[in-house]
Amino acid sequence: MELTNAVNETKGNISHLEDLFNDTGVINEDAETVFITGDAGVGKTILLQRLQNLWSKGELCADAKFFFKFRCRIFNSFEEDKISLRDLLFKYNCYPDKDADEIFSYILQHPASVLFTLDGFDEINVDCDLNDIPEISSPFDPTHPVALLMNLLHGNLLKNSRKLLTARIGTELPLRMVRKRVTLKGFSKDHLLQYLKKFFKNKPHQASVLTQLEANPHLCSLCSVPLFCWIIFKCYEHFQSTCSSQQLLDYVTLSDVYLLMLEVFINHSSKAALNKRNKSQNETFRTKREALMRLGKLAKEGIENSNFIFNQEQITAADISEEDLQLGFVKSIGHYDGCGNQSTYEFLHLTLQSFFAAFSLVVDDKISAKELIKFFTGHVPPGKPQRMLISLFPHQSLKGPSKENLLQCREHFQLTIFFLCGLLSKTKIDLLNHLTCQTKVQKKRSALKSYLVGCVKTYMVNDFYQMCAVPRFKWLLRYIFEVQSKEVAKLAAKRICKDCINFTYCNVYSADCSAITFMLRYLQKTIVLELDNNNINDYGVKELIPCFSKLRTIRLNANQITDDGVQVLTEELRKYKIVQSLGLYKNQITDIGAQYVSTLIAECSSLIKLAIGYNKITTEGGKMLAQAVRKSKTIKHLWMWGNRIGDEGAVAFAEALRNHPSLRELSLAANHISTEGGKHLASALEDNSSLKTLWLTANEMDDEATRCFADVLKVNRSLQTLWLVENNITLLGANDLIAALREISSMQEICLKNNKISIEEATALKAEQRIVF
Structure with a gap:
């Protein structure tokens, strides 16, 4: 789990579940909702179940006496048009064994004792615009269920209670309601x-x-x-x-x-399976075709209407038998309705419902190729105009997804199209021929491929650069990979007219690297691939192997990559020697990985930029990197901030700096460097004429180190920027630097913020504008 800020930048990991409720990473102090997002299957529901389990044992939020959990999809299925907060808690959630009025009165007087978990905000499906919803503050007044939910999240109802809300990636919640934002990143x-x-x-x-x-x-x-x-x-x-x-x-x-x-x-x-373990997949599906079709029809109708809960009447109407239910794909769920339990059902997971919907679209002979394409390009549920929540789901079309906005539709549609591509891939033809008409399968396959070609042409030509920086391009690549069409992949590669593909902050998983590679391997030119702040990890690096020969820049910052992934990466890049810029910032690289990177620096003359900060590199790794930099005649930018190379590592970099012909920027910020290491770095600048910028922020240097830098500035005429932020420098050290600046004009800026210099002392030194306090 990662904390993110208002603009989706990563602000660190969450290691303990109680950290969800503390003040770290708060975006809005006045808001009460912790907003948790993640792709389908990443574990949002499991997280909430874990929280409930801990709470029940008294191991979570000791002051939370009440725990109310809801599936947001329930707000689509209330029998009443209006409900009150009291009804929501005690009619649709639990039945108190004591007087409900007394308990509700206590809750109203002590809202901080209440914890809500609300799962699946993206599954809300209503025919109203949230911009028109009035504010509700009375816990007794009935109102529209979604209006009740929104006022609860906003804090108008039961203010000071705590709420955890989950949704799939791409769902937005107004920032005024968000206390914290958390992204689930899956398994490393x-x-x-x-x-x-x-x-x-x-x-x-x-x-x-x-x-x-x-x-x-x-x-x-x-x-x-x-x-x-x-x-x-x-x-x-x-x-x-x-x-x-x-x-x-x-x-x-x-x-x-x-x-x-x-x-x-x-x-x-199937009991028969015990005696037929070698039965082929084709035979297995053929024997259960009718049951799978009944489940598929139910799933398809649910996807069409954004319906994920089915009552007994719907199950009966779909002719689904008890034997069908015993297959395990649809499960019975508990449901409070005020009149005892009523049987309700849902698919094991949204992804499974989407798969069955796709299965129905492919196998049902009554659905033509034209109708299949229309399913996800122009479908509007009958009798329900779908005036969707524009303020919350800006990616949802009022008329249903069209050819232009196919990749912007809600995730259950995207997943259905995704599985449709997989089922209509060439490798599934034999299976489908055992289940449906061969001619119709071929027509549907041709129609889908033609449609994907149209999408590629539309997006690649008109809006490629902007498109590739947003998740919908990720879905297009997923479709192309799932349908396993080299023809479409080659066309997509041919249509790339920009030099950079940007997937930063797109929630790209390692499996998506297969889709990226499936297209990029057909490129006829080199390109920049930016994958910062995703969840690539070592397996994703392995999936990218076929396209490293196309990449002159590869950015993999903040992706949970370890030494194993770095080994694969550097070995591949050394084969082609075309990489110019490599980003490995904020991963899990140790001194072992640093050794692999050092070999790349020393052997790859094309490498100009390297970011390897915020890893787990210590003195030994620092020495190896410094030695590699010393051998390289081409490296220009090296960012090493946030490691632990210490003074010995600094001494090694000082030796690398001496007479280095190309290094222009060096960051050793936050590396546990004391005055001793600083003195060696300063001394090395006497013999360096290439370095323009040196960052030494957040180290442990004092006035003695500053004096050394002041002395060397009188000799060195290349250095233009020196950052000594967050060290132990006093007014004495600042005066030494000011005296040196009076003798030189080449230095542009020395930053001394957050040192041991008071506001009054800094004010008195404002005459030298190149010193930033």
């Missing part, structure tokens, strides 16, 4: 290994699964999403329990994995 490599050991207790099984995963980087990449990891592990578990020799190595796309999950569920629920 270490998390995956921990989960592997938790899931498979048997060590031989652990070793077997890990070996197979390592042999298929894309499967590893999919495992960065916890839901997909669970599905893959359940499939492995099934194969182990049936002593089957079947492997997952041949399964490439997520659609392949979901088809495999369906096969495992069907076989697991």
Whole structure:
């Protein structure tokens, strides 16, 4: 989990769940809602369940006496047009075993004792505009359910209570309502290994699964999403329990994995499967075709109407039998309605509902190719004009997604299109021919490919640079990869007219690197690829291997990359020697990884810029990097801030600086460098004529080091900017620098902010404008 600010910049990790409620990372002091976002399957619901579990044991928020949990989709299905806060709590959430009025009175007097969790804000589907919703402050007045929810989130109702709200990436909540923003990032490599050991207790099984995963980087990449990891592990578990020799190595796309999950569920629920373990996938699906079609029809109608909860009448109307339910894809859920329990149902997960909807669109002979395309380009649910929440879902069209805004539609549509692409890929033709008319499958496949070609032409030509910096371009690449069409991928590569593809802050997972590579491998030129602040990790680096020969700049800052990923990265970049700029800031690189990077610096004459700050590099790693810089005649910019190289590392960099022909910028900020290290760096500047900027912010240097820099400035005429922010410099050191500046004109700025210089002392020294206090 990562804290993000109002403009989506990462502000650090959350290691303990109680940190969700403290003051770290607060955006708006007056707001009360912690807004948690993440892609489908990344673990939002599991997080809230974990919080409830801890609260029930008294291990979370000791002052929270009441815990109310809601699925936001319930606000679509209230029988009443209007409800009050009291009804919401005690009619649709729990039945107190004591007097409800007495408990409600206590809650109103002590709102800080209440904790709400509200899951799936993106699943709200109403026919009103939130801009027209009035403010409600009375807990007894009935109002529209969504109006009640919004006033609760805003703090108009039950002010000072705590709320945790989850939603999928791309859903917006007005900042005035947001106290904190948190992004769920999924599994890193270490998390995956921990989960592997938790899931498979048997060590031989652990070793077997890990070996197979390592042999298929894309499967590893999919495992960065916890839901997909669970599905893959359940499939492995099934194969182990049936002593089957079947492997997952041949399964490439997520659609392949979901088809495999369906096969495992069907076989697991069928007694006949015990005697037919070698039954083919085609035969398995053919025997259960009608049941799968009934579930698919239900899923499709739900996707069309943004409906994710089904009552008993809807289940009966869809002719879904108890045997169909026993397959395990649809589960019964508890539902309070004030009159006892009523049977309601939902798919195991939204992604599964989207998969079944896609399955229905492909296999149903009554749906033509034209109708299939119309499903996601112009569908408006009958009788429901869908005046959607424009202020909250700006990406939602009032008329349904069109050819121009296909990739901006809500995620359940995007997922359905995604699985549609997977099911209509060439590798699924044999399976589909056993389930439906071969001619119609070919027509649907051709229509989908033609439509994707149209999307590529539209987006690549008209708005490519802006498009590639937003998530909808990520979805386009996902579709192209899932349909496994080289023709469309080549066209997309051919249409790239800009020199930079920017995926910064797009919530790109390691599995998405497969889609990126699928297109970039067909490029005929070199390009800049920016992937900062995502969740690439080591498996994503492996997935990018086929396109490193195309990249002159690769930015992988803040992506949970470890030494293993760095080893793969540097080995590939050394093969081609075309990389000019490499970003590895804020990862998990140690001295081992620093050694790999050092080899790249020394051997790759094209490398000009390197950012490797905020990692776990100590003195030894610092020495290796400094030695590599000393050998390089081309490196110009090196940013090492936020490591721990200490004075010994600083001495090594001082030696690298002496007579260096090209280095123009060097940052050793926040590296535990004391006066001793500072003195060596200052001394090295006497023999350097290339360095323009030196950052030494947040170290431990005092006036003695400052005096050395003042002396060298009288000799060095190349240095223009020197940052000594957050050190131990006093007025004495500042005066030494001012005296040196009187003798030189080449120096443009020396920054001494946040040192041991008072406001009065700084004011008295304002005459020298090149000193910034």
